[in-house]
Amino acid sequence: MTARIEIENLNQFYGKKQALKEINLTIETGMFGLLGRNGAGKTTLMKVLSTLLPKSEGQITVCKRKVEHAQAVRNITGYLPQEFSMYPNMSVYEAMDYLGVLSGLPKSQRKQRIPELLERVNLQDSRRKKVKQLSGGMKRRLGIAQAILHDPKVLIVDEPTAGLDPEERVRFRNLLCEIAENRIVILSTHIVGDIEATCEHIAVLDRGEIIYQGTVSELIGQAEGRVYQAEISKSELEDLKQRCIVTSMLTLGNNVMVRFLSEEKPFASARPCDAGVEDAYMYLMQGRGGETGCSDSY
Numbered sequence: 001m002t003a004r005i006e007i008e009n010l011n012q013f014y015g016k017k018q019a020l021k022e023i024n025l026t027i028e029t030g031m032f033g034l035l036g037r038n039g040a041g042k043t044t045l046m047k048v049l050s051t052l053l054p055k056s057e058g059q060i061t062v063c064k065r066k067v068e069h070a071q072a073v074r075n076i077t078g079y080l081p082q083e084f085s086m087y088p089n090m091s092v093y094e095a096m097d098y099l100g101v102l103s104g105l106p107k108s109q110r111k112q113r114i115p116e117l118l119e120r121v122n123l124q125d126s127r128r129k130k131v132k133q134l135s136g137g138m139k140r141r142l143g144i145a146q147a148i149l150h151d152p153k154v155l156i157v158d159e160p161t162a163g164l165d166p167e168e169r170v171r172f173r174n175l176l177c178e179i180a181e182n183r184i185v186i187l188s189t190h191i192v193g194d195i196e197a198t199c200e201h202i203a204v205l206d207r208g209e210i211i212y213q214g215t216v217s218e219l220i221g222q223a224e225g226r227v228y229q230a231e232i233s234k235s236e237l238e239d240l241k242q243r244c245i246v247t248s249m250l251t252l253g254n255n256v257m258v259r260f261l262s263e264e265k266p267f268a269s270a271r272p273c274d275a276g277v278e279d280a281y282m283y284l285m286q287g288r289g290g291e292t293g294c295s296d297s298y
């Protein structure tokens with residue numbers, strides 16, 4: 001059966017500050033990416049969906065359960081928060097077992113499920129290690145194992161790859177994709193590359209509003225025909241930055257290889273190139289103010 005989250009007209013306030021504005025979103029089985037810069041409202045949305053924050057206005061159902069029925073939603077939802085830490089002095093197995101006790105899993109189920117999960121997140125050989133001895137990536141994987149201990153239909157992960165090295169990052173993303181085969185996995189991130197590698201469906205949040213929802217390929221389609229590449233001098237670069245959005249650059253001696261967005265070919269040596277998700281994200285964000293960032297290599 002397909003899992004489904006439906007969000008209608010969600011408005012969320014912290015006192016007078018409105019953190020989410022008229023959010024309408026449907027999320028189905030598989031990986032769903034929630035992209036947005038810092039302060040966009042991602043964590044707020046994740047917390048409302050996982051019932052850690054009561055919603056201010058609107059309707060939300062998680063697999064047909066209303067979020068007002070917090071316990072019913074928690075029974076089918078796993079959450080890995082941005083700042084995840086757990087029992088540093090316990091061993092990996094003890095920590096999982098303790099969490100299992102807290103979530104009411106009977107001993108026989110814990111004995112069966114915990115080794116299976118540790119194997120799944122590739123921590124079976126570290127089950128006797130203390131949690132504080134694990135690397136950042138191992139801790140995140142343990143975080144996933146605890147979040148899916150009760151076999152939830154929905155897994156919500158907030159900024160999971162921050163601070164991971166490239167290898168751990170890829171391993172972690174692959175793990176999320178496997179988990180998403182038969183449930184909803186919502187991946188909230190400001191890292192465009194995390195979304196590109198894993199999610200077909202995404203939403204982009206900015207200042208509390210959804211400014212895009214659809215597939216990654218449709219988003220890329222919006223920037224198609226507007227991406228160019230050229231080798232230019234450093235002084236020409238300053239001029240180009242005034243006129244166009246530079247999405248990446250690579251220094252080549254005195255020159256710079258730049259990739260940038262332009263509605264039309266700006267000069268003869270500029271070569272058109274295929275749009276990528278980072279170009280498309282920058283195209284979407286242009287004119288919205290604030291710092292969207294730019295990668296420094298291809």
Ligand SMILES: Nc1ncnc2c1ncn2[C@@H]1O[C@H](COP(=O)(O)OP(=O)(O)OP(=O)(O)O)[C@@H](O)[C@H]1O
Pocket residue numbers: 014017019036037038039040041042043044045159190
């Ligand atoms: N407890 C709070 N009280 C008041 N304002 C808050 C609170 N928590 C968040 N905000 C504000 O709500 C907005 C959305 O914050 P949120 O943490 O949801 O964004 P985010 O996209 O998750 O960003 P980040 O990646 O930096 O966590 C921001 O303007 C933030 O300052």
